[in-house]
Each structure stands twice: as C-alpha cells, then as structure tokens.
Amino acid sequence: xxxxxxxxxxxxxxxxxxxxxxxxxxxxxxxxxxxxxxxxxxxxxxxxxxxxxxxxxxxxxxxxxxxxxxxxxxxxxxxxxxxxxxxxx
Numbered sequence: 001x002x003x004x005x006x007x008x009x010x011x012x013x014x015x016x017x018x019x020x021x022x023x024x025x026x027x028x029x030x031x032x033x034x035x036x037x038x039x040x041x042x043x044x045x046x047x048x049x050x051x052x053x054x055x056x057x058x059x060x061x062x063x064x065x066x067x068x069x070x071x072x073x074x075x076x077x078x079x080x081x082x083x084x085x086x087x088x089x
Contacts, residue, residue, distance in 0.1 A: 001050060001065060001066045001067055002043060002044075002045035002046075002048035002050065002066055002077075002080075003043050003048055003050065003052065003054060003055065003063055003064065003065055003066065004043060004045075004063070004064055004065075004066050004073075004076050004077045004080050005017070005026075005040060005041050005042060005043055005062050005063050005076065005080060006062050006063070006064060006069060006070070006073035006076040007062070007072075007073050007076065008058075008060040008061060009040040009041055009058075009062035009063075010039045010040045011039065011040075012040075012059070012062070013035070013041055014058065014059050014060065015029065015030055015041070016057040016058065016059065017041065017057055017063060018030075018041065019057075020053045020057045021054055022049070022051060022053060023047055023048070023049050023051075024047075025043055025044040025047035025048045025049075026041055026042065026043050026044075026054060027041065027042060027044070027083075028041065028042075042079070042080045042083040042084065043063070043080050044080075044083075044084045045066075045084070046084065047084075052065070
C-alpha cells in the first residue's frame with residue numbers, strides 16, 4: 001500500500017516531502033524540468049516503501065495512505081500511478 005498525494009498539493013508543491021523521503025520516490029524535484037509544468041507532486045507507488053515520513057511534513061495535509069484516501073480524492077491514487085507508468089515498463 002503506497003502513499004498518495006491528493007488535491008491539496010495542486011498549486012502548492014511544497015517539497016518538504018521530497019526531502020523527507022528516504023527512497024527518493026516523490027517527484028518532480030525543484031531541479032527537474034517537470035517541476036514548473038506539473039501541477040502537483042507525485043509518489044511512485046512501486047518505489048514507495050510505506051514509511052510515512054512524508055505525511056507529517058506536508059504543510060497542506062495532502063498525503064494519505066492509499067487505504068485512507070478520502071472518497072472525494074480516490075482518483076488521485078490512479079493519477080499518482082499514471083505519472084510513473086511509463087518509467088516502469
């Protein structure tokens with residue numbers, strides 16, 4: 001069960017979660033081109049080790065365990081996974 005970044009991140013993109021992640025599974029980083037074009041940050045569900053380090057550092061409470069995603073944001077699990085779909089082929 002991976003963690004998922006949901007709607008509150010859109011337009012915020014605070015990278016405290018990127019810095020807290022021990023396995024570097026949250027992108028885009030500030031030094032990546034996609035940081036300026038993507039509307040939010042994403043957690044790679046394959047690389048995520050479910051440690052939860054990102055959850056308390058998010059200033060907008062946008063990160064949830066997949067099983068705890070609020071119903072209105074359930075589709076963000078797919079949005080996060082789709083962001084990485086091309087890189088795991």
